[in-house]
Amino acid sequence: xxxxxxxxxxxxxxxxxxxxDRAFPNPFPDYEAAAERQAEEPPCSRTPLSxxxxxxxxxxxxxxxxxxxxxxxxxxxDLLQQMEEGLKTADPxxxxxxxxxxxxxxxxxxxxxxxxxxxYLLRSLDYVKRTLRNLNGRRVTFLCGDAGPLxxxxxxxxxxxxxxxxxxxxxxxxxxxxTIVCRDSDLPDELLYGRAGYLYALLYVNTEIGPGAVxxxxxxxxxxxxxxxxxxxxxxxxxxxxxPLLYQWHRKQYVGAAHGMAGIYYMLMQPAAKVDQETLTExxxxxxxxxxxxxxxxxxxxxxxxxxxxxxxxxxHGAPGVIHVLMQAYKVFKEEKYLKDAVECSDVIxxxxxxxxxxxxxxxxxxNGYAFLSLYHITQDKKYLYRACKFAEWCLDYGAHGCRIPDxxxxxxxxxxxxxxxxxxxxxxxxxxxxxxELSSSQRDTKVQKDY
Numbered sequence: 001x002x003x004x005x006x007x008x009x010x011x012x013x014x015x016x017x018x019x020x021d022r023a024f025p026n027p028f029p030d031y032e033a034a035a036e037r038q039a040e041e042p043p044c045s046r047t048p049l050s051x052x053x054x055x056x057x058x059x060x061x062x063x064x065x066x067x068x069x070x071x072x073x074x075x076x077x078d079l080l081q082q083m084e085e086g087l088k089t090a091d092p093x094x095x096x097x098x099x100x101x102x103x104x105x106x107x108x109x110x111x112x113x114x115x116x117x118x119x120y121l122l123r124s125l126d127y128v129k130r131t132l133r134n135l136n137g138r139r140v141t142f143l144c145g146d147a148g149p150l151x152x153x154x155x156x157x158x159x160x161x162x163x164x165x166x167x168x169x170x171x172x173x174x175x176x177x178x179t180i181v182c183r184d185s186d187l188p189d190e191l192l193y194g195r196a197g198y199l200y201a202l203l204y205v206n207t208e209i210g211p212g213a214v215x216x217x218x219x220x221x222x223x224x225x226x227x228x229x230x231x232x233x234x235x236x237x238x239x240x241x242x243x244p245l246l247y248q249w250h251r252k253q254y255v256g257a258a259h260g261m262a263g264i265y266y267m268l269m270q271p272a273a274k275v276d277q278e279t280l281t282e283x284x285x286x287x288x289x290x291x292x293x294x295x296x297x298x299x300x301x302x303x304x305x306x307x308x309x310x311x312x313x314x315x316x317h318g319a320p321g322v323i324h325v326l327m328q329a330y331k332v333f334k335e336e337k338y339l340k341d342a343v344e345c346s347d348v349i350x351x352x353x354x355x356x357x358x359x360x361x362x363x364x365x366x367x368n369g370y371a372f373l374s375l376y377h378i379t380q381d382k383k384y385l386y387r388a389c390k391f392a393e394w395c396l397d398y399g400a401h402g403c404r405i406p407d408x409x410x411x412x413x414x415x416x417x418x419x420x421x422x423x424x425x426x427x428x429x430x431x432x433x434x435x436x437x438e439l440s441s442s443q444r445d446t447k448v449q450k451d452y
Contacts, residue, residue: 031383077452095131097148103412115450141197191263243290257321299344315367319345361418
């Protein structure tokens, strides 16, 4: 009885027992150790220590060193072979980006983006064709519905200069909009199954193909529906002053990126969404601040406003998802408090982000590693590039840690495809892009040598 009570208290406080149950202890020294060794080196030394001798996986300009790059390329080749073999027995009817064939198409589109190898684009097309033949009409979002296959299809066909096929995908994508903006609809607003997930699909098409591929009026209509929904719940819950835009899913006011406020606010702050500055300042900003005030002392965030246990450090629930909305708020509002909170999130992820749930994106090491890459884009602080590389190093031992096997072990958001996506971005960190969240890289896409 005493032991179980002790364990309950540790769960409430985010104690060591729960951390050990959910994450492996981080075995890597942090960046400061390597930086200190570099500082201690005599300035008159004839042979300066190499990045490898300092324990750094990159040169002073941020370029990945050759040995580490070769290890990543070899692992990508190995994992791609395993993935393709495993997909032979995957669910033929799952066309989603999250766990299905569209996610695999996105992976090959990513490999094409990173390497400029046309064979990857053609492989992406193979999977796009499969998904477009099997749309089910049950859901409407990018990650879990028909909007994903249609948006990715539009982009792949555009890159192949098949403009008629691309436009046909866009036309079908826009036909879904009636369900999104219908006032009588019970559609939620979150990213996985709701309006924000459909908005992502529209913005993704415009980002990849060009402004105007999806008309501005269509985007504005979806944005307005999201804002009105948030205002209505805020009034109902009597939180208009504290949180002007409040959202819920399955009657819970979730915080994280997948089902919660972080994902919705992130989408509303995207420049391509064209939310007016007054709405951003008067409604989105105080709502983000309300969410910020719910964080735990550790720097992590609860899964929902009613949850007081500091347990989850995932992209879907916790700091690895919230960090992205904080960084976007810093870009939009130029206030240091958002960057400071993002840095605190990164420390939580460094301490507790090597997850026993696996190596995937939604709730795995790869998704957590993307938080560091995104923070590196903003700060250019090599500490975060170092941390991302160390999480990649953990992924190089894929399967060796005794992690749980996900339900969709080869998929983009739960499994192997997501790990490959993350590893490929480590090869070009200055142009990395978190799939189905970041709509554009901070710099121009960078080609790397293809050895996989």
